[in-house]
Amino acid sequence: MKVEIWSDVMCPFCYIGKRKFEKALAEFPHRDRINIEWKSFQLNPQMKTEPGRSINDYLAETKGWTPDYAEQVTDHVTNLAREVGLEYNMEKSVVANSFDAHRFVQFAKTKGLGDEAEEQLFKAYFTDGKNTADHEVLIELGTATGLDASELRKVLEGTRFSDEVRKDIYEAQQVGARGVPFFVLDRKYAVSGAQQPETFLGALEQSFEEWEKANPAPLLTFADGAACTPDGACK
Template sequence: MGKKRLEDALQKINHPVEVVYRSFELDPTAKRDIKENIYEKLASKYGMSIGQAKANTDNMVQMAKSIGLDYQMETMVLTNTFDAHRLAMFAKNKGLMNEMTDRLLRAYYTESKHIGDHETLIGLAAEVGLDRDQVAKMLASDEMSDAVRADEQEAANLGINSIPFFLINKKYAVTGAQSEEVFIQTIEQVLEQDGPYEG
């Protein structure tokens, strides 16, 4: 949701902005195959009832719908996302990180695909133009693991412990799924104060 609002905001800013996606796992200890559904997981994690978890999730679904996203939380397949992050990093090296990130998010939130499953990931990668054999070889190895861990370490060093989190020019933070207007105001203010980023 935050990603979509940022993208919508960037359409209205008369200045080129480069967006770089970083890896961040909400639960690095998660297993690849999880029997719990999203409501059970949230209830357990935050000490709330299943009803409260459903109400919170329903609010998120409605917010997503208001900006054109179709979240299917009832059928979402929870999993460990480390290999999906590795795939996004692999795609980054091929100039397809934005496309791969979009595809992974849609597969997870809308299509209820198992994005911890290697065959699923290979199929999604092929859809955005990556070579199936290269992706299969990468997933079967520990390739791109260091890149994912480096991003996660950088997030820890910066004190980031939730998503979405946006860091502009390596010093201005926007946290949470803020409105399109907040992104526009923040980016325009940064451009006015700092000028274009040269990092």
């Protein structure tokens, strides 16, 4: 069963939501039959990459907050992240447009490494304070993910996977995603936000029960013949 997750690298609740969903998935008995696909979403497509600019200054300007209130908000989010085992260093976060980061993930998905790419991006942005719009940083993350550096460089230097990013953003509108993280299970059920693991687990159980009825596991018909068993008996 497919679970699609719309996300943006600059969204602190997306990383927190990832951890909470992973905890639910670890408790789900049919987790080996779940296929996760990360989908692109941009909270601010017009954002300019500004290395050296404080994320609190950016939030204060764009949200109309005072700098003190912006700092209170990021401190609160940092504490929430700590509760799920994540280390946020928001004071180091680089104000960066996420479009190329999404192209990076789209490329990683073609290699079966979408989840690994998302993890690398989140850690780079929220923990390590790296510029996730910088191509050299993305190539470094790609290498850590297991991607071919030269192939990734060609992708980033061109426009490949731009259409895939835009398609995901368009699809988000169609499924009702107005913010991220946004989880869609089997295109029937949606969970919005970084919900508690219990909520994710309940959604997994309900959607999987219905999916399994429509997609039953194949039954094997056996024809017995001469064979050996692990205990060494051959007959």
